[in-house]
Amino acid sequence: MIDDSKPIFMQIAELIENDIISGVLAEEAQVPSTNEFAAFYRINPATAAKGINRLVEDGLLYKKRGIGMFVTEGAPQRLRAQRREKFQQQFIAPLTAEASKLGIGVDELVAMIKTGSES
Amino acid sequence: MPRTTAIATRELSKTYKDVKALDNVTLDLEPDRIYGLLGRNGAGKTTLMSILTGQNYADHGTAEIFGHAPFEHDPTLSRICFIRESQKYPDDFKVHQAFESAALFFENWDEDLAQELVEAFALPINRRIKKLSRGQLSAVGVIIGMASRADITFFDEPYLGLDAVARQIFYDRLVEDFAEYPRTIVLSSHLIDEVANLLEHVIVIDKGQIVIDSDAEELRGTAVTVTGDAAKVQEFIGAAQVLHRDALGALASVTIKAKLDADQREQAKLMGLDLSPVSLQQLVVRSALSGTTAQRTEERTEARK
Incomplete structure (x- = not known):
């Protein structure tokens, strides 16, 4: 779950973002506490707090004093829009690069994607 | 206002015969963080911790714990718990007696936590410490280190003989308890991969010198x-x-x-x-x-x- 590729706080933030996008954490739902995250992922609580705080700064989570942390209304839509922007660079670019290496033309690639989506 | 430094050393040096155990060590450790003190055997980790806990003295330089030199300074020493790799207990002490003495010495001692950990490690508390297995002996140290809730706790390779399951219990309980009762923890370990995610700050010592002193997150990806x-x-x-x-x-x-x-x-x-x-x-x-x-x-x- 947690690996060495980047700072843990960023990975925690991404894990929560994924749960927001997939609806595991619904809008206005309460998010587990920093300490719960720390215990669950076996990480330093300060690191967990840093990841959560980043989402608070981004306005994806908000704090209710003395109660906890909640998912902001509209957070899933905002995250989806962000991910769409990165989609080209993260997924399409490597796909077309590999395809051209293998001599797969654009039309063939499109056909393969269509077949893939059907199954 | 910066918070009080928990541990501060300035140009700390210590030589044993012709071996430089510590060479100009200058460090500042903030309170309420988990530090990893990493390095090879003989790198100087235990010497550094011994000096910081007033059990040894430096040839040169200063070491202060919450602004006081720890050596023979009782108010400071009562805030420190040092669990050594080969922790010694009085002869014929039973396990529960070790806990009872620790409870007297450490004012923040949490008896409930100690009991929970005894169960988690399945430790026979009426057995003489001399008769314990290596892993059980380590468990005694881990329990004292955790339940003391000292302002600064040093764990020097505390896991000898503990199997993977018992070590995981230690790490899990440490994170849980630290989250609820933040304090300064200095964890010296060889098993770096096991503890990496628990550390907020990493200090690496080699041949008595500090070679890395960095936030763990900053280190990741460098x-x-x-x-x-x-x-x-x-x-x-x-x-x-x-x-x-x-x-x-x-x-x-x-x-x-x-x-x-x-x-x-x-x-x-x-x-x-x-x-x-x-x-x-x-x-x-x-x-x-x-x-x-x-x-x-x-x-x-x-x-x-």
């Missing part, structure tokens, strides 16, 4: 391993500092100290090179060894050509 065609790897890494180099025929795998940005990653991909992350353990091993081993590896590589 090195990367580049693998691929040897010539292309060389072209890509340029003048970057090499921590380690492996070669297999025309293939090279080189660990460099560098934070790559998105463009550089893209470029590596275009050159057909693989980039892989470097774990904290690898980074520590490479940093501690980089002087001698990297050079040797290079000579070997040269010789093969």
Whole structure:
């Protein structure tokens, strides 16, 4: 779950973002506490707090004093829009690069994607 | 206002006969953080902790705990718990007696936590400590270290003889308890991969000198391993500092100290090179060894050509 590729706080933030996008954490739902995250992922609580705080700064989570942390209304839509922007660079670019290496033309690639989506 | 420093050392040095155990060690440790004190056997970890806990003295330099020299200063010593790798207990002491003495000494002692941990480690509390297995003896130390809730707790390789399950219990309970009762924890360990995610700050000591003193998160991603065609790897890494180099025929795998940005990653991909992350353990091993081993590896590589 947690690996060495980047700072843990960023990975925690991404894990929560994924749960927001997939609806595991619904809008206005309460998010587990920093300490719960720390215990669950076996990480330093300060690191967990840093990841959560980043989402608070981004306005994806908000704090209710003395109660906890909640998912902001509209957070899933905002995250989806962000991910769409990165989609080209993260997924399409490597796909077309590999395809051209293998001599797969654009039309063939499109056909393969269509077949893939059907199954 | 900066918070009071928990531990501060200035140019701390200690020599045993002709061995420099500590060489000009200057450190500042903030309160309420988990520190990893990492390094090879004989690097100076235990010497440093002994001095910080007033059980040894330095030849040169100063060490202060919450602003006081710890040596023979009782108010300071009562705030420190030091669990040694080979912790000694009075002869014929039973396990529960060790806990009872600890409860008297440490004012924050939490008896409930101690009981929970005794159950978690399945420790026979009526047995004489002399009769315990190595793992059970380590469990006694871990329980005292945790339940003391001292302002500063040093764990010096506390897991000897503990199996993987028992070590996981220790790490899990440490994170849980620290989250609820933040305090300064200094964890000295060889098993870096096991504790890496628990640490907020990493101090690496080698031959008595501090070679890394850095936030754990900042350290993550400061090195990367580049693998691929040897010539292309060389072209890509340029003048970057090499921590380690492996070669297999025309293939090279080189660990460099560098934070790559998105463009550089893209470029590596275009050159057909693989980039892989470097774990904290690898980074520590490479940093501690980089002087001698990297050079040797290079000579070997040269010789093969």
